[in-house]
Each structure stands twice: as structure tokens, then as C-alpha cells.
Amino acid sequence: MAFKTFLLVSLMIAAILAAPVAEAQLGLIGGLLGLIRIQGTLFCTADGNMGANGTATPVFPNALVQLQCGGNVVSTSTTNGSGMFSILLDPLNYILSSVLSDCNLKVDTPLISCNSSLPALGGLLSPLQFIGNTALGALLSVANIIPAGFRFVPSN
DSSP, X not given: OHHHHHHHHHHHHHHHHHOHHHHHHHHHHHHHHXXXXXXXXXXXXXXXXXXXXXXXXXXXXXXXXXXXXXXXXXXXEEOOTTSEEEEEEXXXXXXXXXXXXXXXXXXXXXXXXXXXXXXXXXXXXXXXXXXXXXXXXXXXXXXXEEESOOEEEOOO
16 A cells, blocks of 8 residues: 555656646646647748748747637737747636637737738738647646648738
């Protein structure tokens, strides 16, 4: 019996140590339930997606990416120098199926700020796509979501 208790405690400690981001941002209970991670790369094109020439497509640095659910901004991230962004959601506040059906990524940063030949008004909008889970340790699971494809939305 003592060995089973020791083994259980050891596994819990290992899972906690393996997931410092989860504990730091969401507390211990968030690490035990699993995270929801939305990440992607924003490109400096009229639709924010990779162009036909693939790796030669320039990225969109310093763009504000908003996660909107039901019309409300619930989280934001700014793209880095490589155009990448990442948003972590607390599983205590969000259900994966609701995030996928009720939320979108929105970029209001003017496209002209990364390429002067792109529109000065309007923004980008993308639905979300679940691509699978990643197991980190014995107890932590991360649901991975990416943009399903940005489209240009003219300003009203």
C-alpha cells in the first residue's frame, strides 16, 4: 500500500514539474485538466495565409491577434518577429467544443503596416481548427488548435 501511495505522489510531482507553463499561468488544477493552446503563424499577405511561393512568403510581425468568443475579446497575443503567436486558455473557463464553434481569431492591425501595397483598412478573421492532443507527462494534455484560414474582412 505504501508503495502505491509513493508511486502516485511521484507521478503527480513529475507531471507538475514537466508542465511549468501550465502551473505558472493556470495553477495546479489547470495542469491536471489539460490546456487549450491556439497557435499559428500570420503572414503578410492579403489574406494572412502562406502565399503560393511557400517559405518566401513574408511574415506579419507585431500584429495583435485577438481571440473573440461570442463577439467579445477573451484573449490576445502579439506576433513575434517570425509572425508566430500563441494563446493559452484555462480549461476551467473554456470547453474545447465551445471554443471551436463560438470563437474566431481576429487581426485588426492594418495590413499596410507590414506591406505598403496591402489595404490600409480592414482586417483578418479566421475560424479555428482542432489538430489533436499532445500528452506531456502522465497527467497533462494539451489540445492544439490552429487558424483554419484567415480571410480579409473590409472595414465597415
